[in-house]
Amino acid sequence: MVVEVAREVAALRAVPAPFSPPCRLITADVLAKELDRKLRRDLPVPPELFLEALWRLGLIDETPAAVYPRLLDFYTSQVLGFYEPGGNELVIVRRGSLVEAEGRLVWSHELAHAAQERTSRLPSRLLAMRHDTDEQRAASAVAEGEAMLVMTLLSAPGATRDDLLDLAEAAMAAQAQAGLEAPGVPDFFVKDLLFPYTAGFSAVLRTYRSGGWPAVNRILRRPPASTAALLHPDRPAPGPPIPDSAMPAPPAGADEVITDALGEWTLSTWLARRLPAERAAALAAGWDADRIRLVRARADATRWSMAWRVRCRTAADRQALEAALQAHLPALLARLPGAGRRPELVWSGAGATLDVRVNWP
Numbered sequence: 370m371v372v373e374v375a376r377e378v379a380a381l382r383a384v385p386a387p388f389s390p391p392c393r394l395i396t397a398d399v400l401a402k403e404l405d406r407k408l409r410r411d412l413p414v415p416p417e418l419f420l421e422a423l424w425r426l427g428l429i430d431e432t433p434a435a436v437y438p439r440l441l442d443f444y445t446s447q448v449l450g451f452y453e454p455g456g457n458e459l460v461i462v463r464r465g466s467l468v469e470a471e472g473r474l475v476w477s478h479e480l481a482h483a484a485q486e487r488t489s490r491l492p493s494r495l496l497a498m499r500h501d502t503d504e505q506r507a508a509s510a511v512a513e514g515e516a517m518l519v520m521t522l523l524s525a526p527g528a529t530r531d532d533l534l535d536l537a538e539a540a541m542a543a544q545a546q547a548g549l550e551a552p553g554v555p556d557f558f559v560k561d562l563l564f565p566y567t568a569g570f571s572a573v574l575r576t577y578r579s580g581g582w583p584a585v586n587r588i589l590r591r592p593p594a595s596t597a598a599l600l601h602p603d604r605p606a607p608g609p610p611i612p613d614s615a616m617p618a619p620p621a622g623a624d625e626v627i628t629d630a631l632g633e634w635t636l637s638t639w640l641a642r643r644l645p646a647e648r649a650a651a652l653a654a655g656w657d658a659d660r661i662r663l664v665r666a667r668a669d670a671t672r673w674s675m676a677w678r679v680r681c682r683t684a685a686d687r688q689a690l691e692a693a694l695q696a697h698l699p700a701l702l703a704r705l706p707g708a709g710r711r712p713e714l715v716w717s718g719a720g721a722t723l724d725v726r727v728n729w730p
Contacts, residue, residue, distance in 0.1 A: 370476065374476040374477050375389055375390075375480050378480040378481055378484055381522060382519065384484045390452075390480070391456075392459045393461070394461055394462075394463045396462070397464070400448060405441060413500050420437060422663055424704060425704050426701065427639070427642060427704065428635070428638065429555035431555050436554075439554055443559075443562075447562065450476075451482075452479045452482035454486050454493045459479045461475060477524075478516045479516075481515060482512065491592065494508070495512065500628070501610070502629055503634065504632075506561075507594065507598065508592040510564060510565040510569030511593070512565070512592075513570070514565070514569030514570040515585060515589060517569070517570040517573070518573050518574060521533050521537040537570070537574075538571070541570045542571075549562070573585060575602070594610075596632045597654075597656050597657070601654070607656070607658055608658055610658055611659060611678055612660075616676055620674070620729065622666060622667050623665060624664060625662065625664050626663040626664055626673070629661060630660055632656070633653045633654065636679075637649050637650045640653060640693065640697070644697065652689060655686025656681060656682070657721065659680065660678050661675065661677040661678075662675070671707035672706060674728045675727040677724070677725045680722045680723075683721055687722065691718050695716065698714060698727075699711075699712050702714075702727055706727070713728050714727050
């Protein structure tokens with residue numbers, strides 16, 4: 370089956386021969402170890418520290434130490450396979466319930482990623498984006514969206530292309546609305562898992578319908594640099610990223626934990642912890658760039674501080690976002706400075722740019 374599907378993917382995506390990446394079958398218990406290795410490689414900091422950062426920012430409420438095992442279990446239950454660009458291999462989970470039709474879907478999806486590596490090297494380039502998780506999330510959405518498109522077009526050879534695409538588009542929209550059942554897993558990770566497939570498929574499908582495979586090939590070679598650019602293709606692209614050099618250095622006696630970009634998607638998800646989702650999305654849509662730096666005291670690792678610069682599209686966008694943040698950020702950041710301490714926020718807004726310091730000496 371794999372050889373046959375590889376031939377179909379190569380023909381659909383004009384991949385030069387030979388196209389036969391090696392395949393490795395693993396069991397579900399091995400998958401958990403593989404996913405742990407991938408997370409430790411792909412995240413900007415170790416998973417335990419990344420989870421603590423999310424917890425201190427108020428993006429998740431569950432204790433970080435308890436979340437990681439459940440998160441691995443959740444990913445293990447959802448992942449049927451993945452493409453590993455380092456070894457140019459397909460890794461497929463051996464599940465007894467996987468029938469032939471489902472197997473074809475899995476193979477075609479992962480072979481599409483292998484084809485991406487051959488034509489644009491996007492899977493490898495994703496690994497280099499680990500210090501800008503917003504850029505990485507947007508590029509990952511393009512990669513997953515294109516793989517979903519390939520899988521859809523190969524799923525039922527006798528059906529018409531437009532019928533297949535219409536059905537798939539409706540199914541993904543319904544999935545985005547319904548979400549996933551994941552007891553014990555923070556909602557942030559459920560939404561994060563779905564985003565590349567739902568938003569990514571929508572973006573790639575729109576591109577395919579307007580310009581065919583040549584247009585899709587162009588966004589594989591140059592994916593949107595942010596989730597804002599992915600979500601709003603019809604408006605001017607966001608301005609340049611905010612460089613690390615624009616951020617204050619860690620104070621004396623403190624070490625950097627992480628410096629990253631939140632991006633529109635994370636900002637919307639963050640605000641939605643305190644606001645209706647529609648209002649949160651509207652405020653986050655004013656995002657143009659941001660950079661956030663978290664540090665912790667060397668003498669007391671429970672004491673964290675934050676410096677954040679966010680640039681909005683207009684001064685009015687910044688004023689609206691600042692008003693919402695002033696109302697809700699103290700509650701979201703209640704855990705940031707450590708037990709027994711209150712978050713102390715200092716605001717500085719001018720034009721379209723807002724600077725926030727939280728317990729920053």
